[in-house]
Amino acid sequence: MTSLPPLGQLAGQPLIIGGGLAGVMTALSTARPCVLACPGRLDEIRPPLAASMLAQGGMAAAMGADDTPALHAADTLAAGAGLCDATVVDRVTAAGPAAVERLTALGVQWDRQADGSLQLGLEAAHGRRRIVHAGEDATGATIMRALVARVRRTPRITVLEHAHAHDLLVRDGGIVGCVLVVGGQTVTLSTPAVVLATGGMGGLFADTTNPAGATGSGLAMAARAGAVLGNMEFVQFHPTALSAGPEGQRLSLVSEAVRGEGATLIDETGERFTDELATRDSVSRAVWRHMMDGHSVYLDARTALGAAFPRHFPAISALCAARGIDPATQPIPVRPAAHYHMGGIMVDPAGRTGVTGLWAAGEVACTGLHGANRLASNSLLEAVVFGRWIGQQMDDGLPQAATLPDVSLFPSDPAPSPVSLHLRRIMSRHAGVIRTGDDLRNGLKQVLPIANTDAGLVCAAILLAALSRHESRGGHFRSDYPHAGAMATPSRFSLTDLHARLAEMRDTFSPAALNERMPS
Structure with missing residues (x-):
């Protein structure tokens, strides 16, 4: 059983949920005492705790003599197929060189040429060599080892390992706490500020490069708390x-x-x-x-x-x-x-959701950087930059939350149930690389009975968003609508919207409705 510090000592501190690059960077970027909750050992590489540890290619930043942030931004916008937020793209790519310097200061040893200059790689859809590496093709693991070592040496960061966030507590439109399962005990932790850095949802597909725990739990928690989900149909394979x-x-x-x-x-x-x-x-x-x-x-x-x-x-x-x-x-x-989710929790350019005291960073967030299709190696950059920005915001002051609940602790199940291979096969078959309206409807019909679970809710949101986008754009391709149309706007779902749409689909799939559509 994981040893817990006295909960009263942690009450009121910001809670960062996620042990990948976005979460660790957020914790290191605030001067405040904070709690970092992760689902395994923070420095666990195999099996990987977070997708950040698996990143091979590197981090994109305009570091070459023939490169500029403006060129990096142009490549990002082109890959995003009309759905990027140009202001966010400009800010993030402009912050690229400083992000490399910040990681260097935190102990990351970049791969360098014999003359000491950075070794810069080329990846698809980049017009310049701008991919910085550390440890050759083990960049993510190399970066994470350096940052985790820094976290371990930072007393103001309390690390809760083997901690699975279950639900956010909201009162009067603002965060007041979070329910977590930590080493077989359910913990209610009082806090006015939560950063969701829970990663992606590739684990909902049968074939994925993501860790097994990447099943979109942060998306479901945020939706229940009142946040809006955006661009859920855009999955990069x-x-x-x-x-x-x-x-x-x-x-x-x-x-x-x-x-x-x-x-x-x-x-x-x-x-x-x-x-x-x-x-x-x-x-x-x-x-x-x-x-x-x-x-x-x-x-x-x-x-x-x-x-x-x-x-x-x-x-x-x-x-x-x-x-x-x-x-x-x-x-x-x-x-x-399935490799990366361009959609996620809608946030503003500072990483804030529409729920007071709730931020999102990394793959779980929909920042506007990636649009319909992530440019290779922009994900590590986004995690570093938004993690730093959110951490700095916390230093400016935490939200004035409603009265915080009392902290509590009681026995519980040790961990959430794994997502079934049956559900993952449904998603790969019906919402995979190439989609059709019939496939998406059939997938929804099978997912509806479990739409009240975290995994079912996220799967339903992906299928519904894909069914609603009658075009092909970026990571979303429909063979029945093979061309880009006029839908160059993000898709958005609140939980209320999602429930209403699912209710409509249930009526559509009812035996009576199906019989009405049967040919005589």
């Missing part, structure tokens, strides 16, 4: 997950940086079939279509890297070796997998 291992297990990522170094996508005949450095959504669709036509797909680095592969990509090389694959001499079998 990475085109090159290592296609090996049993169904339902997290797939290892083969970084976009491998294609940036010249690796090509081929089929079993050895033929190339797409532009490897196009945007992720178009590459994923090309791979998916080729697979649906009966082909196997491989990433071939034999000519571009060959014997140099293990030196440039040691972590990926080790992952392949564990599956009996030598990338220096063999093509790597790959397939698309």
